[in-house]
Amino acid sequence: MKQDQIRIGSVYAVKVSGLIAPVRVDRIKATVVLGAARAQGKARYEGTNLKTGRTVAFTAAKCRYELQSAEVAEALAGRAL
Secondary structure, rough: HHHHOOOOEEEEEEEEEEOOEEEEEEEEEEEOOOOOOOOOOEEEEEEEEOOOEEEEEHHHHHEEOOOOOHHHHHHHHHHHH
């Protein structure tokens, strides 16, 4: 996905440690500038892995697609409490 498509508070399918997991975006962690010739930077996001409850940091490139509410509920159904 692209940076302008990521919204704080939304849930996305994100590649975490080689697996796709539902992650809720909590905040923008930092923006890294990639050189003077390039005006845009690469935003890094911080979110919560909804299957494990752990905090993860990722870029927009790791996001696959936005999950709808039914997909989030289905993903959480397999979570061990």
